[in-house]
Amino acid sequence: MSTTATAAYVHVPFCRHRCGYCDFTLIAGRDDLVPAYLRGLERELRFHPHDPPTGRTDLKTLFFGGGTPTHPGPADLAKLLQLVRDRFELAENAEVSVEANPLDLTEEKLQVLIDHGVNRISLGVQSFHDDELRQLERDHTAVDLQRIIPVTQRFLPNLSVDLIFGIPGQTLAAWEQSLKQAIHSGATHISTYGLTFESGTAFETRRRRGQLQPTPEDLEREMYALVMEMLPAAGFEQYEISNFARPGFRCQHNEVYWRGDEYHAYGPGAARYLNRRRETNIRSVLGWLAKLDRGLTPVADVDELSPDTQARELIFLGLRRNSGIDRTDFQRRTGWNLEDFAGDIITRQVEFGSLVSDPKGLRLTQAGRFIADRVIAEFL
Ligand code: SF4
Known part of the structure; x- marks a missing residue:
């Protein structure tokens, strides 16, 4: 089946070690598997039956995430990038992003990135304080x-910095300093995430045993309020709950997700959305590889989205954006008027002060952003 998707995600599952809070799909300390991964990726890039009739797709956005895409050595990194470039054409001015871990970034690897068309880097800074990084x-x-x-x-130069707040023991003053350093670093984009204790992580185990104290909710709220105060004052536009960009530097790839548009995806645990169908690959690197080596699909889950589910997803994703959900676009894509679809919830949340509903559309208020997960859950 063909698709008009012009975005692609490639999951690179290698890391030096697993950070205690991380529940991403990755394999730590197994660099010996990099050649096998590249073989699997080459197969998967040829495998999926989603090619347009003319062969190769022109991508407007290409995103390498992980894990740590910059973890493999320069020769393997070059091969990884080239494999994907051989499969897809890039549209003029396409955004090509790579997530990176600071210690991986040698000048040699940076040169490999730009030689293969990478023009945006997302750096896992997380904090500018040693005690928090530890x-x-x-x-x-x-x-x-x-x-x-x-x-x-x-x-x-197009550098995005990731920061985490709500780190156990972190003070508001320390968080303010990290934000200031991110602003003064010259970054074009800053993403800020509240630390979460995901099930199955070492942090969650330590929290259950009383060895790690989550940040009190009111302090975490103050930290998020500080982000929304300091970054816009420094010239960053908030365009999503966690994301801030200097003018012209929004992450185009993430905008594809939040608009509910289609995208290709490759690699262990990667999820694609094509033709109203979400497919998720096997998470285990070895399991993903074993399937591809046998010429079988690495897809573990398939979810055919019903019109109702698709509409809920458009709301769920759209409310993350500051621009919110456009009424006309929602109706065009789902056939429903927003009020007919979820009028009761909208009225309740507008009265509660979490949502603004006007002729253009629906979006979170500033107060609503603090409880975005709860508001959005109402629609699911
Ligand atoms: S570097 Fe990133 S992806 Fe790797 S373990 Fe740490 S948080 Fe997870």
């Missing part, structure tokens, strides 16, 4: 960041 079990220090960020920007 708490998060990250392998870099604040001094490493002072060296690595300017070098990275020399090669890739």
Whole structure:
């Protein structure tokens, strides 16, 4: 079946070690599997029956996420990027993003990235304080960041910085300092995430045993309020609950997800959305590989979205964006008028002060962003 998707995600599941809070699909300390992964990826890139009739698709956005895409050595990194470039054409001005771990970024690897068309890098900074970085079990220090960020920007000026707040023991003053350093780093984009204790992670086990104290809710709220105050004051536009960009530097790839548009995806645990169908690959790297080596599909789950589910997803994703859900677009894509579909919930949340509903559409209020998960859950 053909598709008009112009976005692709590639999951690279390697990391030096697993950070205690991380529940992503990855395999730590198994660099010996990189060649096999590349073989699997090459097969998967040829495998999926979603090619348009003319053969290759022109991509407008291509995103390498992980894991840590920059973890493999320079030769393997070059091969990874080339495999994908051989499968897809890039549209003019396509956004090509790579997630990176600071300590992986040698000048040699940065050169490989730009030689293969990468033009945006998302750096897992998380904090500018050593005690917090140790708490998060990250392998870099604040001094490493002072060296690595300017070098990275020399090669890739379009730099996004990821930060985490709500780290056990983190103070509001320390969080403010990290935000200031991110602002002054020259980053074009900043993503800020509240720390979560996901089931199955080492952090969750330590929390249950009383060894880690989650940040009190009111302090976490103050931290998020500070983000929404400081970043816009420094010239960053908030365009999604967790994401802030200098003008012209929104992440185009993530906008594809939040608009509910289609995208290709490859790699262990990767999820694609094509022709109203969500497919998720086997999470285990070895399981994914074993299927592809036998010429079988690596897909573990298939979800054919009913019109009702698709409409709920459009609301769920759209409310994450500051621009919210456009009424005309919602009706065009689902056949439903927003009020006919979810009028009761909208009225209740508008009265509660969490949503704004006007002729253009529906979006979270500033107050609603603090409880976004709860508001959005009402629609699911
Ligand atoms: S570097 Fe990122 S992907 Fe890898 S274990 Fe740590 S948080 Fe997870």
